Amino acid sequence: MGPMLDGDEPVARFERAAAVWSERAGAAGVAVPVPPEVAGALLVEGASDRAACREASRLLGVDPAAAGVAILPMGGAMSVRRFVSLLRPAQLRLHGLCDAGEAAFFERAGLDETSVSVCRPDLEGELLRALGAERAEAVLAREGDLGLFRTFQRQPAQRERPVLAQLHRFLGTTSGRKEQYGRALTEELGATELPTPLREAVESVLGG
Template sequence: MTTQRTGARSAILVEGASDRAAVLQAARLLGTDLTAGGVAVVPMGGAMSVRRFAGELGPRGAGLPLCGLCDAGEVRFFERAGLAPESVFVCRPDLEAELLRALGIDRAEAVLEEEGDLRLFRTFQQQPAQRQRPVEAQLHRFLGTTSGRKQHYGTALTAALSAGDLPAPLRGVVLAAAAAV
């Protein structure tokens, strides 16, 4: 990714496509057009790539102000890459858990129903490995079982929230990036 090609004046580094989808939807809920504001939301293909992306896009590269969104278990990679602690927004333990907590089980299942996946989820719940797990854990696991599902639900689950219900890391990274340009 080059800033000449994107016209970016700031960047949010995220682990993957599902994080990008959630950030873009959160920005819509907050009334912020990140693209028009010159903020690129960059999926890195995993947190271990943050050093490369920070080097390319940050102060030593393109000179962009950087923010990051990551899972609690990945924050060390962002720290080692030199991102300031106040510019890294941490999901505990991860983005899917943050979204499921914000929605609650009933609202999350309503989103699955709207998206045509509730029947599949009910079948998933009957698998021997899932039967004794709490519903929130089942939902969390279900989101990662099929290619593209996490990305799809990054948007759908976030869209089901109001701006006031957004998890703090999502709200924080959008507002910090928008303020940096």
């Protein structure tokens, strides 16, 4: 299956419109029209989660856009209520992917536990556990960041920590790194190795 393209098809246009709407804090009083081609939405906290979901979809051999499913980063879990309010009237299939500490926001927005896949403690932690330290470091090497990580490991606050904990902290130290590695770490996995919450999120909203 080839790479998914963000062209001008209805799902991609809706994803872009929803992103603008979110950046404007829900644009009070302004709704984003949901085209009839959009049948479902996967609500994720940020860009790194979207990157991982797109790569997981590729590994599973599915194309969310072709299935009418939008993957919508919300700019944080606290925005989920606004997104649910926007999307519920269109009667879309909704599913959320979130960190353990943010699950309550999804519950208060009206998504029950069967409609939310919870990462413990977060998606980066799930991906790193699935890979293990050696394979995760191999990904850093391919991305050109292993030298930076070795320097990071020598910091006094990091020296005594387990490697997976060091990796987890390293991924959050630079803007854009989580999105980069949301894709790269997921890409390293086989379809059967995907963390359960990530697989569930993609398959649930696609009707699998």
